[in-house]
Amino acid sequence: MYKHVVYWHDTEEVTAQAPLRDRVDCDICIVGGGFTGLWTAYFLKEAEPALDIRIVEAHHSGYGASGRADGFVTPTIGKDIQALVKEFGSQRALEASQAVGRSILEIGRFTRKNRVDAQYEANDYLMVATDDAQLRRLEHDRALAERMGAAQAGILSREESQALVGSPAVLAALRTGGALVNPFRLARGIARVVREKGVTIYDDSPCLQVVPGVRPTVVTAGGRITADKVVLATNVHMDAFPPFRRKVIPVWTYAMVSEPLTDAQLGRVNWEGREGLVEAKSLLTCTRLTHDNRVMFAGGPAPYFYGRDKRQRNMNRPEAYREIHREFLRFFPMWHDVEFGYAYGGTADVVRDYAPHFGTLGGGNIAYGYGYCGNGIAATHTGGKVLRDLVLGKDTDYSRLLFVDDDRRKPPASFPPDPFLYAGARAVTRLMEWKDARA
Structure with missing residues (x-):
C-alpha cells in the first residue's frame, strides 16, 4: 500500500x-x-x-x-532549446542558458550562506540513452550545444556510463552540470x-x-x-x-519514492557519484537517490485531465504507478525487492x-x-x-x-x-x- x-x-x-x-x-x-x-x-x-x-x-x-x-537543479530553459535557438539565435539562447546555469551554483551558495538544510548535492546529472533513437538525440543535443558555443563533454560509452550508474538499460550518457536538492x-x-x-x-x-x-x-x-x-x-x-x-494548462506528473535502501540493496548498484539520471526523451523518465538513500523514480505520460482538473484526487492513479514501477525494473532489475512507500503526483504548467x-x-x-x-x-x-x-x-x-x-x-x-x-x-x-x- x-x-x-x-x-x-x-x-x-x-x-x-x-x-x-x-x-x-x-x-x-x-x-x-x-x-x-x-x-x-x-x-x-x-x-x-x-x-x-x-x-x-x-x-x-x-x-x-x-x-x-523531483529535485533536479538543471540549466534547462523550457522544453525546446532548438526552437529558442531558431527564434532568437544562438547567442541569446546561450545567454539565457548561462544565466540559468549560474543559478545552479548560486542556489548552493544561498543554502550555505543562510544555513538552509536543503540537502543540496552538486553532483551533476546524466542524460542517458536506452536505445538507438535516444542516442541520436544525445548526439543532436551535444551538436546543438556546440553550435551555441557552450562547452560540452563527450558522450560516454555504455561501459563508461554503467561504471557511473550500474543500470543495464543505459547504452550511453551525456554528463551535464547540475545538482540535486530537497525542493x-x-x-x-x-x-x-x-x-x-x-x-x-x-x-x-x-x-x-x-x-x-x-x-x-x-x-x-x-x-x-x-x-x-x-x-x-x-x-x-x-x-x-x-x-x-x-x-x-496543467499536466500531471507522477513519482514514487522507496523505503530507505538497505546496505545490501545499495551494494547491488554502482552509483557512488549519486548523479541524477534523466532519460533522453520528451516524456521524461528520471531517477535519483534522496539524502536518506531512498530511490525516487518518476516519469511516464504527463496527462491532461478534462476541465483543467487539478484536484488532489488525481494522485490516486494506479495505472500511473504501475507504469513507473515497470520502468523502474527496466532500469534496475537487481532492485526487484525494493519496496515503495510513497506514490504521488502534482501539476506542472505547460505553455504553447x-x-x-x-x-x-x-x-x-x-x-x-x-x-x-x-x-x-x-x-x-x-x-x-x-x-x-x-x-x-x-x-x-x-x-x-x-x-x-x-x-x-x-x-x-x-x-x-x-x-x-x-x-x-x-x-x-x-x-x-x-x-x-x-x-
Whole structure:
C-alpha cells in the first residue's frame, strides 16, 4: 500500500503563517509563495531593503509545484532549446542558458550562506540513452550545444556510463552540470530567509481577484492588499487570471519514492557519484537517490485531465504507478525487492512554446512569471532576478533575457477550450512518443 503523500512534505514540519485578515497597504504584493514568488521577494529585498513586501499564498510555501518537484537543479530553459535557438539565435539562447546555469551554483551558495538544510548535492546529472533513437538525440543535443558555443563533454560509452550508474538499460550518457536538492526544504528555507528580511507571508490566503488600477489590489477571502506593484507568481494557477486563462494548462506528473535502501540493496548498484539520471526523451523518465538513500523514480505520460482538473484526487492513479514501477525494473532489475512507500503526483504548467515567460501588464504595475514546463528549480531563481528588475523598472541583462515578453517576443499562443484541448493534449502525447521513437 502506498501513501499518496508527497515524500518531500514528510521531511520537514510546517508551522503555517497567519492568513490575511485585514486591509493592507504596501509597496509590493506577490501572489504565490512558491519558488518564483520567494526568489522575487528575496532579490527585491537584497536590492531595496526598505521595501514593504507582502506575499499571499493559498496553502503554505512549498505545498504546490515547488515542493513536489523531483529535485533536479538543471540549466534547462523550457522544453525546446532548438526552437529558442531558431527564434532568437544562438547567442541569446546561450545567454539565457548561462544565466540559468549560474543559478545552479548560486542556489548552493544561498543554502550555505543562510544555513538552509536543503540537502543540496552538486553532483551533476546524466542524460542517458536506452536505445538507438535516444542516442541520436544525445548526439543532436551535444551538436546543438556546440553550435551555441557552450562547452560540452563527450558522450560516454555504455561501459563508461554503467561504471557511473550500474543500470543495464543505459547504452550511453551525456554528463551535464547540475545538482540535486530537497525542493520542499529549499522552499521552506527561502521562506524563512525572506521573513527574516522583513517580508510578510500570509498562508492559507488564496487570491480571489486582482483589481487593476494605478495601484492594483489583491483580494483574498480574509482581506485586501493594495500595492504600488503586484507580482503574479502562481505557476500552473496563472489560468485563474483573465489575461492568462488560456495561456497555460496543467499536466500531471507522477513519482514514487522507496523505503530507505538497505546496505545490501545499495551494494547491488554502482552509483557512488549519486548523479541524477534523466532519460533522453520528451516524456521524461528520471531517477535519483534522496539524502536518506531512498530511490525516487518518476516519469511516464504527463496527462491532461478534462476541465483543467487539478484536484488532489488525481494522485490516486494506479495505472500511473504501475507504469513507473515497470520502468523502474527496466532500469534496475537487481532492485526487484525494493519496496515503495510513497506514490504521488502534482501539476506542472505547460505553455504553447514550452518556455518560460515574464513581463508586465497594466502599464507596468502588474508583473508576471510562469511557463517552466516542469523544469523550474534553477529557472525560478533566474526568474526572480528578471522580476526584480521588471518591478524596479531597471534595464539590465536579466530584463533583456529572451524570457521577457516585449516587442521581440510575444506571449505564448492560446490553447483552445475543452473538448478540443483534451483531444489535442492526447494527440500531442502520441506525437511525442512517435517522434522519440524516430529521433
